[in-house]
Amino acid sequence: xxxxxxxxxxxxxxxxxxxxxxxxxxxxxxxxxxxxxxxxxxxxxxxxxxxxxxxxxxxxxxxxxxxxxxxxxxxxxxxxxxxxxxxxxxxxxxxxxxxxxxxxxxxxxxxxxxxxxxxxxxxxxxxxxxxxxxxxxxxxxxxxxxxxxxxxxxxxxxxxxxxxxxxxxxxxxxxxxxxxxxxxxxxxxxxxxxxxxxxxxxxxxxxxxxxxxxxxxxxxxxxxxxxxxxxxxxxxxxxxxxxxx
Amino acid sequence: xxxxxxxxxxxxxxxxxxxxxxxxxxxxxxxxxxxxxxxxxxxxxxxxxxxxxxxxxxxxxxxxxxxxxxxxxxxxxxxxxxxxxxxxxxxxxxxxxxxxxxxxxxxxxxxxxxxxxxxxxxxxxxxxxxxxxxxxxxxxxxxxxxxxxxxxxxxxxxxxxxxxxxxxxxxxxxxxxxxxxxxxxxxxxxxxxxxxxxxxxxxxxxxxxxxxxxxxxxxxxxxxxxxxxxxxxxxxxxxxxxxxx
DNA sequence: CACCAGAGTATGGTCTGACCATACTGAGGC
DNA sequence: GCCTCAGTATGGTCAGACCATACTCTGGTG
Numbered sequence: 044x045x046x047x048x049x050x051x052x053x054x055x056x057x058x059x060x061x062x063x064x065x066x067x068x069x070x071x072x073x074x075x076x077x078x079x080x081x082x083x084x085x086x087x088x089x090x091x092x093x094x095x096x097x098x099x100x101x102x103x104x105x106x107x108x109x110x111x112x113x114x115x116x117x118x119x120x121x122x123x124x125x126x127x128x129x130x131x132x133x134x135x136x137x138x139x140x141x142x143x144x145x146x147x148x149x150x151x152x153x154x155x156x157x158x159x160x161x162x163x164x165x166x167x168x169x170x171x172x173x174x175x176x177x178x179x180x181x182x183x184x185x186x187x188x189x190x191x192x193x194x195x196x197x198x199x200x201x202x203x204x205x206x207x208x209x210x211x212x213x214x215x216x217x218x219x220x221x222x223x224x225x226x227x228x229x230x231x232x233x234x235x236x237x238x239x240x241x242x243x244x245x246x247x248x249x250x251x252x253x254x255x256x257x258x259x260x261x262x263x264x265x266x267x268x269x270x271x272x273x274x275x276x277x278x279x280x281x282x283x284x285x286x287x288x
Numbered sequence: 289x290x291x292x293x294x295x296x297x298x299x300x301x302x303x304x305x306x307x308x309x310x311x312x313x314x315x316x317x318x319x320x321x322x323x324x325x326x327x328x329x330x331x332x333x334x335x336x337x338x339x340x341x342x343x344x345x346x347x348x349x350x351x352x353x354x355x356x357x358x359x360x361x362x363x364x365x366x367x368x369x370x371x372x373x374x375x376x377x378x379x380x381x382x383x384x385x386x387x388x389x390x391x392x393x394x395x396x397x398x399x400x401x402x403x404x405x406x407x408x409x410x411x412x413x414x415x416x417x418x419x420x421x422x423x424x425x426x427x428x429x430x431x432x433x434x435x436x437x438x439x440x441x442x443x444x445x446x447x448x449x450x451x452x453x454x455x456x457x458x459x460x461x462x463x464x465x466x467x468x469x470x471x472x473x474x475x476x477x478x479x480x481x482x483x484x485x486x487x488x489x490x491x492x493x494x495x496x497x498x499x500x501x502x503x504x505x506x507x508x509x510x511x512x513x514x515x516x517x518x519x520x521x522x523x524x525x526x527x528x529x530x531x532x533x
Numbered sequence: 534c535a536c537c538a539g540a541g542t543a544t545g546g547t548c549t550g551a552c553c554a555t556a557c558t559g560a561g562g563c
Numbered sequence: 564g565c566c567t568c569a570g571t572a573t574g575g576t577c578a579g580a581c582c583a584t585a586c587t588c589t590g591g592t593g
Contacts, residue, residue, distance in 0.1 A: 089548045098340045110574040111556035149469045152401040224394045334577045355545040356585035
């Protein structure tokens with residue numbers, strides 16, 4: 044750089060400058076930021092520093108980068124910097140204050156849909172090659188998770204251990220739906236689920252009914268019986284959280 | 289790299305691997321992560337990619353980097369990675385590769401449930417004080433967003449503008465369900481929705497039917513008619529994405 | 534032995550320049 | 564007019580270098 048100092052803190056400076064620039068230029072959601080190379084020259088830092096700053100802004104949901112050329116390439120402003128942190132962070136920070144009702148409600152929504160969709164897909168797989176290898180993998184994973192949960196929980200095993208396999212099973216079913224977005228959401232909710240599930244299992248004491256539910260869900264999906272799958276999922280959550288039904 | 293491909297997505301992969309490593313190695317707050325150079329070699333990526341991942345973890349408060357040497361230098365774990373957060377993060381990063389089918393499927397799942405639940409709650413509000421002020425606020429917000437979308441889209445307004453209000457409307461309904469988790473997920477999906485919604489609106493050209501759908505959804509929820517609300521939501525998405533129904 | 538100064542070194546921070554993958558642009562040929 | 568294909572701008576990644584920092588170790592000195 045031209046000056047003698049300021050070799051460190053370049054990244055921080057860049058982050059600040061980019062945000063100020065968004066503010067000053069009055070950029071609106073959807074607008075395009077200058078390219079990485081231009082920004083680097085403009086701010087008198089290396090492209091590496093610019094990239095680190097942009098990557099951070101990307102994970103914060105402020106910009107969204109896309110390679111290629113044309114009006115949709117480059118870093119697109121997807122949210123104002125001030126409100127940026129919120130969406131993702133608010134969720135994770137506030138996660139601990141969620142009520143069991145909210146978590147169960149969400150699980151019901153996602154898992155009934157997942158089981159239904161997964162069953163429909165396996166059902167349709169009889170004719171065309173409808174179920175891709177990926178989803179077969181997910182079903183295999185579900186089988187394994189189910190067996191792991193069954194094998195372990197004889198008596199002494201901890202509730203936490205059972206819940207781990209339990210959650211793996213339910214995530215696998217979401218993956219078997221063939222919708223990566225739903226699966227990702229389900230994975231994102233793992234921690235919230237775990238907290239409440241451990242409580243529930245400890246209160247129940249016995250997991251026999253829950254394991255039996257797993258088998259019914261699994262069987263219904265493999266058989267392509269969507270209504271039975273939905274019913275089995277509902278019953279499962281009702282067994283685990285009877286006070287909410 | 290040893291392999292032929294996988295030149296892209298290195299950063300995402302690294303983020304995942306580092307988090308898994310923290311998990312698997314049972315690192316505790318205060319422990320030290322391997323150096324950037326070691327991580328790079330271990331994960332078979334360049335130091336740049338490792339740095340981007342670490343920088344992200346740093347801004348998320350998971351690690352804290354310090355130059356120099358000794359036990360306090362390097363990347364120190366300052367907080368367990370809330371896997372919920374990072375999964376959601378990865379979700380927003382990888383969102384661009386999602387198909388319209390996946391986004392629509394997810395929207396159908398969330399929005400039908402939200403509308404149904406919101407309607408049930410307003411319906412039940414006749415007797416006890418069931419609908420909290422928060423949810424009334426959400427309904428008001430939905431009303432405003434709906435009106436904004438109606439007012440604007442005379443002719444010349446951009447599809448992007450309409451979609452902004454459209455999404456605000458749908459998020460408000462998720463909030464009206466009274467389940468903060470579902471609402472948070474819906475907010476997190478805004479970006480993914482926006483991309484596909486803009487395409488759809490531009491293809492349609494006319495938003496009359498969509499605005500009429502909004503009114504029906506809104507009215508059904510206010511009337512506490514859950515089946516009608518679900519039906520209206522389904523119809524709305526079918527109008528916007530006829531090719532997926 | 535106790536202490537301190539200086540060389541050695543490991544680490545993060547930054548820079549440079551290169552190549553790849555992607556996706557639009559536009560000139561040329563049919 | 565339409566299509567093909569080279570050109571080019573962009574983000575993504577890589578490799579290697581140097582700097583700044585701060586600990587560690589060595590060796591001399593009292």
